[in-house]
């Protein structure tokens with residue numbers, strides 16, 4: 001399988017981390033990419049009209065996007081225990097936690113684009129504050145409502161949260177999410193040593 005890849009993308013990281021967790025990293029060929037909203041990468045767009053990473057091309061030419069779809073696809077391709085629970089409450093809980101991690105990241109990425117890409121004279125402070133508020137509210141919910149789930153089995157929700165928190169450390173170190181979430185911080189330290197997370201630390 002080919003994967004449009006970026007070493008800084010937390011969504012790509014989820015796919016790569018899942019591939020490592022499930023012993024499938026060797027079958028992924030990484031394609032370099034330059035996915036930015038204002039200057040779409042045409043080599044990705046041929047396959048995915050949104051021009052985003054991760055986008056995967058399977059050996060038979062089938063295209064899969066986005067990270068949620070590629071993660072679930074990869075999780076269905078190995079014989080071990082699934083990161084996506086198959087059914088019941090465990091499945092809906094894991095998917096909701098995964099969605100929370102994705103939502104936190106969506107806000108973080110929009111804030112990052114606002115700060116790193118939008119010309120200063122076009123910035124809208126309230127909008128930025130709105131995105132940062134979503135990050136803070138998500139971290140607070142992880143600490144207050146999800147910590148017991150996180151401390152249980154390392155499922156797709158936990159993998160997503162680890163990648164989301166890693167992105168906050170990477171792009172927003174000054175916001176110090178740990179201050180408001182000590183138990184989450186301890187959990188994060190405990191999972192950060194998993195090879196899947198160590199080998200996919202963001203770079204860029």
Ligand SMILES: N[C@@H](CCC(=O)N[C@@H](CS)C(=O)NCC(=O)O)C(=O)O
Pocket residue numbers: 008009010011035036037038040050051052053054066067068102109
């Ligand atoms: N919901 C998508 C989000 C992917 C995404 O936003 N990726 C960013 C890189 S971190 C991207 O490709 N941005 C380029 C763009 O927005 O045009 C997923 O889960 O894969």
